[in-house]
Amino acid sequence: xxxxxQQITLAARPEGAPKDSDFALVEKPLPEPAxxxxxxxxxxxxxxxxxxxxxxxxxxxxxxxxxxxxxxAGGVGEVxxxxxxxFAVGDSVFGMFGWATHGCLPANQLRKxxxxxxATTALGVLGMPGFTGWYGLTELGRPKAGETLVVAAxxxxxxxxxxxxxxxxxxxxxxxxxxxxxxALAMEKFGFDAAIDHxxxxxxxxxxxxxxxxxxxxIDIYFENVGGKVFEAVLPLMNTFGRIPLCxxxxxxxxxxxxxxxxxGPDRLPMLWSSILxxxxxxxxxxxxxxxxxxxxxxxxxxxxxxxxxISYLEDIAKGLDxxxxxxxxxxxxxxxxxxxxxxx
Amino acid sequence: xxxxxQQITLAARPEGAPKDSDFALVEKPLPEPAxxxxxxxxxxxxxxxxxxxxxxxxxxxxxxxxxxxxxxAGGVGEVxxxxxxxFAVGDSVFGMFGWATHGCLPANQLRKxxxxxxATTALGVLGMPGFTGWYGLTELGRPKAGETLVVAAxxxxxxxxxxxxxxxxxxxxxxxxxxxxxxALAMEKFGFDAAIDHxxxxxxxxxxxxxxxxxxxxIDIYFENVGGKVFEAVLPLMNTFGRIPLCxxxxxxxxxxxxxxxxxGPDRLPMLWSSILxxxxxxxxxxxxxxxxxxxxxxxxxxxxxxxxxISYLEDIAKGLDxxxxxxxxxxxxxxxxxxxxxxx
Numbered sequence: 001x002x003x004x005x006q007q008i009t010l011a012a013r014p015e016g017a018p019k020d021s022d023f024a025l026v027e028k029p030l031p032e033p034a035x036x037x038x039x040x041x042x043x044x045x046x047x048x049x050x051x052x053x054x055x056x057x058x059x060x061x062x063x064x065x066x067x068x069x070x071x072x073a074g075g076v077g078e079v080x081x082x083x084x085x086x087f088a089v090g091d092s093v094f095g096m097f098g099w100a101t102h103g104c105l106p107a108n109q110l111r112k113x114x115x116x117x118x119a120t121t122a123l124g125v126l127g128m129p130g131f132t133g134w135y136g137l138t139e140l141g142r143p144k145a146g147e148t149l150v151v152a153a154x155x156x157x158x159x160x161x162x163x164x165x166x167x168x169x170x171x172x173x174x175x176x177x178x179x180x181x182x183x184a185l186a187m188e189k190f191g192f193d194a195a196i197d198h199x200x201x202x203x204x205x206x207x208x209x210x211x212x213x214x215x216x217x218x219i220d221i222y223f224e225n226v227g228g229k230v231f232e233a234v235l236p237l238m239n240t241f242g243r244i245p246l247c248x249x250x251x252x253x254x255x256x257x258x259x260x261x262x263x264x265g266p267d268r269l270p271m272l273w274s275s276i277l278x279x280x281x282x283x284x285x286x287x288x289x290x291x292x293x294x295x296x297x298x299x300x301x302x303x304x305x306x307x308x309x310x311i312s313y314l315e316d317i318a319k320g321l322d323x324x325x326x327x328x329x330x331x332x333x334x335x336x337x338x339x340x341x342x343x344x345x
Numbered sequence: 346x347x348x349x350x351q352q353i354t355l356a357a358r359p360e361g362a363p364k365d366s367d368f369a370l371v372e373k374p375l376p377e378p379a380x381x382x383x384x385x386x387x388x389x390x391x392x393x394x395x396x397x398x399x400x401x402x403x404x405x406x407x408x409x410x411x412x413x414x415x416x417x418a419g420g421v422g423e424v425x426x427x428x429x430x431x432f433a434v435g436d437s438v439f440g441m442f443g444w445a446t447h448g449c450l451p452a453n454q455l456r457k458x459x460x461x462x463x464a465t466t467a468l469g470v471l472g473m474p475g476f477t478g479w480y481g482l483t484e485l486g487r488p489k490a491g492e493t494l495v496v497a498a499x500x501x502x503x504x505x506x507x508x509x510x511x512x513x514x515x516x517x518x519x520x521x522x523x524x525x526x527x528x529a530l531a532m533e534k535f536g537f538d539a540a541i542d543h544x545x546x547x548x549x550x551x552x553x554x555x556x557x558x559x560x561x562x563x564i565d566i567y568f569e570n571v572g573g574k575v576f577e578a579v580l581p582l583m584n585t586f587g588r589i590p591l592c593x594x595x596x597x598x599x600x601x602x603x604x605x606x607x608x609x610g611p612d613r614l615p616m617l618w619s620s621i622l623x624x625x626x627x628x629x630x631x632x633x634x635x636x637x638x639x640x641x642x643x644x645x646x647x648x649x650x651x652x653x654x655x656i657s658y659l660e661d662i663a664k665g666l667d668x669x670x671x672x673x674x675x676x677x678x679x680x681x682x683x684x685x686x687x688x689x690x
Contacts, residue, residue: 227618231618246618246621246622247622248622272617272618273572273576273591273617276591276628276629276630277591277592277593277630277631277632278630278632279630280629280630280631280632280635281629281630282627282628282629282630283621283626283627283628283629284621284625284626284627284628285621285622285623285624285625285626285627286622286625287622287623287625290625
């Protein structure tokens with residue numbers, strides 16, 4: 001057991017896409033847990049689009065990471081020291097340890113993991129992203145058999161959950177993904193009825209034509225997690241009483257889509273507001289961290305489906321803490337395939 | 346009893362604001378009711394902003410009025426001939442008779458009126474506009490005591506219902522209205538806690554400043570019935586988990602806001618889409634005609650409040666069918682005070 005730990009901190013606020021020099025690798029002594037705390041060796045942590053928002057010093061749905069602060073992340077690991085009666089050395093746990101080899105947290109901020117599934121499932125398919133897809137679709141999307149659903153980033157951990165749950169409930173599911181390989185994965189691994197490579201279409205108009213063919217009865221639910229061109233393509237195809245759960249806009253994150261000063265994608269659409277009225281749509285923004293009261297229900301419903309293989313998932317593993325920034329930058333550009341994870345041990 | 350009737354038809358599709366020559370007054374023989382039909386002498390009919398949308402040949406939530414077709418309207422009147430066992434001569438009824446002195450409709454398209462209230466209440470406070478306000482506020486706005494509500498056109502039949510129901514449920518209510526007289530009415534007659542004259546503010550930014558003072562805790566519910574400058578002023582003041590029931594955008598109707606080709610007001614806002622996400626808002630477009638299953642509940646709850654004077658209402662009466670076009674054009678510009686009605690007898 002080493003007596004030091006490593007973390008990646010925010011060295012500078014990125015202008016546009018983050019670059020290596022926006023991150024710093026720091027080493028520090030391993031902390032001693034205080035009374036009620038637990039020390040964890042991190043085995044893997046999650047990289048998610050929301051972290052890009054945390055790098056900007058702008059009002060968003062969570063406070064920014066301070067300069068020289070540790071980059072935030074959920075991770076899974078093994079308890080190596082405990083001063084809480086609720087955790088023992090060797091326990092497998094989930095916690096917000098950040099981009100780090102170790103973390104020391106109060107016991108009430110940790111969750112013990114079911115060892116019958118790989119620990120990394122707690123980061124993706126059964127973690128925040130999978131929960132986001134499940135909650136947004138079932139609570140806000142209100143899916144009905146026979147309807148048509150469209151979701152982008154369809155091989156990612158949110159989109160693949162949305163597609164599989166919708167398919168299981170009898171909807172026609174249309175994937176949007178970047179590249180032929182991801183489109184094939186969407187259909188073969190995640191059971192989408194159709195898949196469209198958004199890179200093959202120059203603009204929203206041509207993408208819309210392909211979408212209209214893949215969704216001949218129109219679109220009832222658009223699960224919005226990317227924004228930009230895809231949203232522009234989708235809007236005119238929405239059916240009356242359509243629902244748009246809105247959980248992210250990765251296409252705009254590097255352009256400051258969540259800051260309060262910069263314009264982005266869909267807002268250039270002239271007809272957004274009147275479309276919502278005329279088509280009597282329901283648009284609901286949600287931040288999943290405010291809905292964890294539903295997480296036990298999600299786990300109870302979906303964990304058995306993952307265990308039995310009825311829900312599939314894909315992970316894209318980067319190895320080693322020092323590779324986290326590159327993996328993160330790649331993910332923001334869609335270079336990952338499946339849930340992006342950094343594995344440490 | 347005369348043997349002819351008069352109607353106002355759509356002579357031409359308006360470019361922008363309608364003008365006199367877009368309407369024509371026609372005379373025709375009084376129809377004989379067929380089996381199952383009822384002939385009604387119209388006493389008063391309603392003028393509503395949605396009628397402007399029907400004048401455009403554009404995809405909207407209802408079919409356009411054809412050229413030379415009778416302008417649509419709900420009216421109240423007295424049965425003068427009946428070939429239905431459900432209605433007798435002398436009954437007071439509501440039906441979609443159009444801008445017309447008489448109407449002949451199948452009995453199943455008529456509703457008998459409670460004679461204990463003035464018939465014109467079926468056009469405003471207890472008719473479509475009042476129902477719109479009640480349904481949008483209670484079902485989609487989900488008001489909670491202590492919250493703040495903003496509604497524009499606050500002395501109109503929708504806005505005044507919204508404000509009074511919200512006030513009764515313990516919300517702080519902020520009116521937006523055009524002119525000092527309407528602002529005084531909003532507070533004195535409809536009990537709003539504050540009223541802002543939008544004409545006193547040149548742009549959205551200055552209007553927003555006044556709004557921020559009137560709504561020091563931010564805005565939880567914005568009942569959207571006007572669009573344009575008001576919407577732009579409101580959006581940045583919305584609180585997290587804010588709700589926007591969206592039932593109309595009168596400010597844009599003359600500019601084709603509901604057609605599929607023209608840009609209007611709020612869509613120029615750069616941050617609409619990301620605001621919905623970051624503030625986790627719920628935006629719900631609705632067309633009240635699809636929600637009449639709730640109408641009996643509305644009548645049961647609100648009619649006694651109108652009868653007892655706990656819910657107030659204002660009517661602006663134009664006299665005579667030939668004055669309907671002028672009254673309609675004035676209403677689109679906000680020159681009416683209260684529910685615009687055309688009285689015939």
